[in-house]
Amino acid sequence: MTCGLSRKIRAWDQGPILVRVPNTRTTPSLYFSVSGSLCLHSLVSSVFAKTKLKDKMENETPPFKIILGSSSIARRKILAEMGYEFTLMSADIDEKGIRKEKPEELVMALAEAKADSIVSKLQPISNQEKDEIPTILIAADTVVVYEGTVREKPANEKEAREFIKGYSGGHAATVGSVLVTNLKTGFRKGEWDRVEIYFHEIPDEIIEKLIEEGTVLHVAGGLIIEHPLIKPYVKQVVGTTDSVMGLPKALTEKLIKEAL
Numbered sequence: 001m002t003c004g005l006s007r008k009i010r011a012w013d014q015g016p017i018l019v020r021v022p023n024t025r026t027t028p029s030l031y032f033s034v035s036g037s038l039c040l041h042s043l044v045s046s047v048f049a050k051t052k053l054k055d056k057m058e059n060e061t062p063p064f065k066i067i068l069g070s071s072s073i074a075r076r077k078i079l080a081e082m083g084y085e086f087t088l089m090s091a092d093i094d095e096k097g098i099r100k101e102k103p104e105e106l107v108m109a110l111a112e113a114k115a116d117s118i119v120s121k122l123q124p125i126s127n128q129e130k131d132e133i134p135t136i137l138i139a140a141d142t143v144v145v146y147e148g149t150v151r152e153k154p155a156n157e158k159e160a161r162e163f164i165k166g167y168s169g170g171h172a173a174t175v176g177s178v179l180v181t182n183l184k185t186g187f188r189k190g191e192w193d194r195v196e197i198y199f200h201e202i203p204d205e206i207i208e209k210l211i212e213e214g215t216v217l218h219v220a221g222g223l224i225i226e227h228p229l230i231k232p233y234v235k236q237v238v239g240t241t242d243s244v245m246g247l248p249k250a251l252t253e254k255l256i257k258e259a260l
Contacts, residue, residue, distance in 0.1 A: 062134070064260060067183075069118045069139040074219075074226075074245040079138070082249055091117035091139070095152065103143050103150050104192045107177035110141035111190055115181050122183065134184040136259055142176035142246045144221025151221035157211050163222040164210060168202040168233075172223060174244045180255040187259050193248045195239025197225060202233045 066086035068079055079086055091114035098113055100106040115137055122137075144151040146166055154160035166172075174197070179190030206229055213229075216222040225234050225244055242249045 062260060064133055065135040066256075067118070067122075067135060067137045069114050069137055070246075072140075072246050075140060075247045078242050078245060078247040078249060079252070082253065086138075089118050089121065091115075093117050103145050103175040104177075104194075106150060107141040107143055107175055107192055108179070108190055111139045111177040111179035114141065115139040115179050115188070119181065119183070132184070134182055134260065136256055137181040137183055138247075138252065138256075139179045139181075139190075140177060140247055142174055142220045142244075144223050145173045145175055146221065151223075153220055154217055154222045157217065160216050160222040161207060161211055164202065164207045164216065165204075167197075167199045167223065168207075169199060171196065171198050172221065173197065174220070174223065174239075176243050176246060176248060178248065178252050178255055180252075180259045182259040189255055189258055191251055191255065193239070193243045193251050195237060195243045197223070197234065197238075197244065198236040200233045200235050202230070206230070206233070 066079070066084050067089055068075060068086045069089050069091055070076070071088070071090040076088070093110075093113045095110060095113075098106070098109050100109050118137060118139070144163075146163070151163060154163055174195045175192060176195075177190055177192045179188065181188045210216050210222075210224075210227070210229055215227065216224055223244070224230060225237065226241060237244065240248055240250070243251075
């Protein structure tokens with residue numbers, strides 16, 4: 001193997017040199033017999049340039065669409081922050097009719113039920129668009145766990161008030177699920193995430209303002225740590241705030257990549 005050089009550097013002009021290009025993620029160890037330092041530099045540069053291009057091509061994500069199967073404003077915000085464009089659909093299910101002993105099992109079952117509900121609505125459309133680019137459906141659910149008891153959305157203002165007073169000076173946890181379905185291939189996978197939250201004492205007037213505003217009535221356990229009124233009273237969050245809000249970014253990103 002030669003490089004067409006008219007002049008060789010004497011220090012290297014001792015016959016062929018065996019060169020090993022180190023193993024990379026996509027390229028096994030390669031050995032070349034070369035002559036001349038300029039030839040060596042050219043060869044190694046060429047091999048690594050091709051490897052880099054191959055890695056870049058493999059890491060590029062193919063085009064796909066996303067459907068967020070949720071009416072949650074917080075989940076919409078989080079998915080948008082992740083840089084995705086998406087359409088919205090909501091599931092028609094009786095969440096109270098789905099019961100499981102463990103919170104982790106419950107949030108996974110609820111996400112499955114939501115996904116199934118939306119898939120059934122999309123079935124006639126997907127049959128007509130089999131050749132379209134993949135569509136990823138994201139379903140999720142979150143519950144609050146307080147003293148071993150699962151808390152979902154408060155039934156009324158009284159229950160919301162009791163929930164928040166219980167958190168004051170204490171501790172609660174959120175358990176959230178994310179389930180992705182590739183509507184083209186049928187691939188489906190879900191996982192859950194848990195976050196521990198510790199609170200300072202929450203004044204009664206703050207609790208009343210939260211109840212009056214009404215947002216806490218529409219979230220699991222009446223727990224909304226990103227709210228400006230409650231944020232100063234959050235002592236510590238062991239986990240991520242986006243998970244508490246209903247859609248853990250890292251887990252969602254991971255599952256989307258796996259689904260593709």
